Amino acid sequence: MERRLNKIFLKSLLEKENSIVTTEEALKWIKRQNSIIKVEVEQIAFSELESWGFNDSSLSHHSGKFFSIDGLSVTTNYGGKHQWNQPIINQPEIGYLGFITKEFNGVLHFLMQAKVEPGNINYVQLSPTLQATKSNYSRVHKGKAPAYLEYFQKATRENILLDQLQSEQGGRFLKKRNRNIIINVKEELEVLENFMWLSLAQIKELMLIDNIVNMDTRTVISGIPLGNFEYESLSLVSSISEISSHEFNKGLLKSCANDAKGINTLNDVILFITNHKCNFELDVTKIPLSALNDWVIDNTSIHHIDHKYFEIIAAKIKISNREVINWTQPMVKPAQDGICAFICKNINGVLHFLVQAKLECGNFDIIELAPTVQSLTEKFTAKSENPIPYLNYVLEATEDKILFDTLQSEEGGRFYREQNRNMIVFADSGFAEEIPDNFIWMTYSQLQTFIKHNNYINIQARSLMAALSFNLC
Incomplete structure (x- = not known):
């Protein structure tokens, strides 16, 4: 079953001739959706929030559902700063991020939704078929149920292709997770106006364009392996495509093998993770928002005294095609773009990824495996004396070494116009294999192994993994 599933996914990744629509037609459709959906997002005062308000400790919804903005006191021995306070999103519900898939012309297609989130920079982005918190699909807002919800609620083991719990942004959410799920259907189903079938190859192609494929889509498809085969069978795999023509592709193909010959074994990676979870301490305590040090609460925002990191704002929203078309809510607004x-x-001969063990205050279990460089809250420039390892190497990479370089949005339901530069850089042979203690080299297959389990690969790393294909060069 697993081998057949990998073949189905791989065919959807490589097949470009049998898609229902062309990628160009999909882009025109997205543009048309943007023109017909009316969107109004206005920053307002906290006093203008409807059904939200400050209590003794937090900013929360009167129903006690959705999410709250809480204060957090953090103490750790990780990094250069060992104690701080900050606001954080507390949303303990586990929501659905789900795709319905179906084969057309022998190729697996994904039912994509042209979805507007209030925080999206360009409004319409491609989201999963179902993207809903428990409060949403339980209809706490007294609106309509999300489209296609019943397919996921009735899904059985036989038609579930992927089912994982995955973490959200550890610096902004407190121990938040979502159910990433892909189901397959055989029967006909009505395709609503703001939905479209696309292949996996097309989704990854659209990721090459700034802010088209949303974060929720990226986290789900990151769990789809590029391949899963024995190392010795690579010559057979290579013969069916042109994916071995570039040194990056050759290395990635070998890196996908389930017994890829990495410089670290799977057990080495487990020891690395265990060691860092034991050596790093993370103590988080919820405190009242009014008790936050170095943060100011006024009528329009909760912000740091130096206007760094991010701020909490209030927004008034009107979106014409949502289950509820008018509402207000708090949102997180970044101080600047990240990388x-x-x-x-x-x-x-095997492609390895330089991965760091990164502690963030909202992590479920102290550290998660993160990209080589992850800077979301600090200003950075090329040639700056920035202590972030490898940042200057990435910023100064030559064009021939940059395989992927786009602006990708964070989840627009909670974050207001936040985008980060996402990059994949192919290092030359002179790049040192000796690395700092909190970094480790991992193969693609090893990363996929840990994606299958909860709270190992963080959402920023998964976003980059979603972009990987044999067509980046």
């Missing part, structure tokens, strides 16, 4: 980047290198 997330993987450096990868062929070692003994």
